[in-house]
Amino acid sequence: MSSSDAGLVAGLVACEPAALRTVYDRYADRLYSFAVRLSGRPDVADELFQHAWLTLAERAPRLSPDTNLLAWLITVTRNHFRSQHRKALTHRRNEESLAVQHHAPARPDETVAAQHRVARLELALSGLAEHHREVLLLMVEASELPQAELAAVLGLSPAAFRKRLSRARAALQAQLGES
Amino acid sequence: MAPKSTIPYTRVNADMNDHARDDLLGELRDLPTYPPSTALRREVRVAALGRLAQQKPQTRWQRFFQHLAIPLALSAMSVLYLLRAAADTPLLR
Numbered sequence: 001m002s003s004s005d006a007g008l009v010a011g012l013v014a015c016e017p018a019a020l021r022t023v024y025d026r027y028a029d030r031l032y033s034f035a036v037r038l039s040g041r042p043d044v045a046d047e048l049f050q051h052a053w054l055t056l057a058e059r060a061p062r063l064s065p066d067t068n069l070l071a072w073l074i075t076v077t078r079n080h081f082r083s084q085h086r087k088a089l090t091h092r093r094n095e096e097s098l099a100v101q102h103h104a105p106a107r108p109d110e111t112v113a114a115q116h117r118v119a120r121l122e123l124a125l126s127g128l129a130e131h132h133r134e135v136l137l138l139m140v141e142a143s144e145l146p147q148a149e150l151a152a153v154l155g156l157s158p159a160a161f162r163k164r165l166s167r168a169r170a171a172l173q174a175q176l177g178e179s
Numbered sequence: 180m181a182p183k184s185t186i187p188y189t190r191v192n193a194d195m196n197d198h199a200r201d202d203l204l205g206e207l208r209d210l211p212t213y214p215p216s217t218a219l220r221r222e223v224r225v226a227a228l229g230r231l232a233q234q235k236p237q238t239r240w241q242r243f244f245q246h247l248a249i250p251l252a253l254s255a256m257s258v259l260y261l262l263r264a265a266a267d268t269p270l271l272r
Contacts, residue, residue: 012231013236014236015231015234015235017232020227020228020231021228028214030212032213033212033214036213045213046219049219050219053224054226054230057226057227057228057229057230057231057234060234061235061237118211121207121210122210141212173203
């Protein structure tokens with residue numbers, strides 16, 4: 001947990017709106033991005049995003065002082081997705097995985113080759129099994145967190161997390177080879 | 180039978196694969212972020228602030244129970260259950 005996070009958690013525990021505003025500005029984009037890539041659908045991502053922030057606001061007074069806010073938000077998003085949306089989306093996601101790419105922001109400085117590479121990566125990522133995709137998404141959206149924190153998000157031991165990450169990378173490489 | 184090679188081919192291959200995968204991880208980290216739409220961002224922000232305004236900070240006693248008393252009680256119960264289970268093992272019976 002960063003030291004600034006500790007201050008923000010203290011602010012949230014005291015129900016200070018300024019603390020929530022700062023947390024929101026800091027993590028909203030990354031959380032939304034995680035939700036989009038996890039679900040593969042912008043409409044579901046909207047719901048996951050809203051749920052995570054409302055849950056944070058509701059539970060703010062009961063946060064533990066050592067809470068890592070990004071890991072907490074990602075955990076809430078992932079758990080909500082698994083409990084509410086996973087079954088319904090399993091069949092639809094493969095057909096609609098390209099919808100995410102149309103939603104992706106374009107970078108004006110990117111070459112066509114780089115854009116093609118990003119599109120290939122996104123497609124390969126969306127084609128992975130969910131347990132592989134989510135471990136890679138954590139490395140994309142929360143790479144600065146220690147691996148122990150990332151493992152805790154998935155409910156794994158650090159050793160099991162490393163093993164799953166290694167397998168996920170191999171699976172992604174295989175997907176890229178196929179495409 | 181051919182003599183065993185001392186060159187760790189497997190290890191070398193594994194290392195090469197690891198490097199390739201680290202590059203892949205680097206590329207993943209460079210993927211663009213999907214920001215929420217302006218309308219969604221504003222709507223969720225307002226809703227979350229509204230929800231926070233309905234909450235009250237916990238009292239000192241509530242904090243004491245949540246962060247100290249309840250975890251301590253659960254730990255003590257776990258230790259008691261472990262001791263009781265251990266008492267039934269042949270070593271301690």
